[in-house]
Amino acid sequence: MSIEVDILNGDASWARAEPLHRAIWGRHVVEKQPWAHIEWANADLRVLLDAPDDGGLACHVGIYFRTITWNRHKVHVGGIGGVATREDCRRRGYASLAIDAAVHTIRANDAVKFAILFCEPHNFAFYQARGWHPFTGEVYCEQPSGQIRFEAMTPFVYDVVRAPRDGKIDLCGLPW
Numbered sequence: 001m002s003i004e005v006d007i008l009n010g011d012a013s014w015a016r017a018e019p020l021h022r023a024i025w026g027r028h029v030v031e032k033q034p035w036a037h038i039e040w041a042n043a044d045l046r047v048l049l050d051a052p053d054d055g056g057l058a059c060h061v062g063i064y065f066r067t068i069t070w071n072r073h074k075v076h077v078g079g080i081g082g083v084a085t086r087e088d089c090r091r092r093g094y095a096s097l098a099i100d101a102a103v104h105t106i107r108a109n110d111a112v113k114f115a116i117l118f119c120e121p122h123n124f125a126f127y128q129a130r131g132w133h134p135f136t137g138e139v140y141c142e143q144p145s146g147q148i149r150f151e152a153m154t155p156f157v158y159d160v161v162r163a164p165r166d167g168k169i170d171l172c173g174l175p176w
């Protein structure tokens with residue numbers, strides 16, 4: 001089976017990723033979530049995994065880069081978000097492959113000290129099995145209404161150099 005993994009500009013590739021997003025996070029699904037009201041950042045880059053034998057685009061991972069603060073110290077981080085595999089293509093290792101590609105891309109940025117993602121309890125085990133650790137401190141972010149404490153999802157961190165496990169993170173912008 002052939003698989004193609006592309007890492008593309010986030011804005012330019014949104015049109016390709018959008019149908020997969022809509023299929024998984026349609027309005028009727030989103031409106032029931034504790035994060036329904038959250039405004040999200042747009043991805044800087046996107047990993048798109050195409051599996052022609054599985055009917056085309058099968059998996060997406062958004063990649064983010066941001067200078068945040070941790071305990072008031074500036075630090076450059078990477079992030080992943082919008083991790084999604086088409087429902088009929090799950091448990092074939094596609095998300096694992098796409099996350100690996102995203103982490104490689106984040107590591108390739110010399111300024112990055114660690115990576116952050118946000119997820120829901122049913123995915124904790126999935127990310128922990130892939131080397132991500134819970135961040136038990138507080139996370140703040142921007143929203144159109146101003147700064148808020150971000151508690152709608154749980155933060156996980158990934159060591160590039162070494163990620164903090166607690167303390168206070170300010171995302172200095174919209175969450176992802």
Ligand SMILES: CC(C)(COP(=O)(O)OP(=O)(O)OC[C@H]1O[C@@H](n2cnc3c(N)ncnc32)[C@H](O)[C@@H]1OP(=O)(O)O)[C@@H](O)C(=O)NCCC(=O)NCCS
Nearest residue numbers: 083084085090091092093094095096118119122123125126
């Ligand atoms: C979570 C998700 C991206 C996983 O995609 P996937 O392509 O099926 O993942 P993979 O095939 O790489 O998973 C590989 C392994 O993880 C396991 N796994 C998948 N989801 C899991 C979960 N939620 N918890 C624990 N293990 C999980 C699979 O059993 C598989 O294990 P195996 O290799 O031993 O069989 C997919 O289920 C999805 O799109 N869910 C809906 C959207 C979502 O929740 N996204 C995450 C946002 S943070």
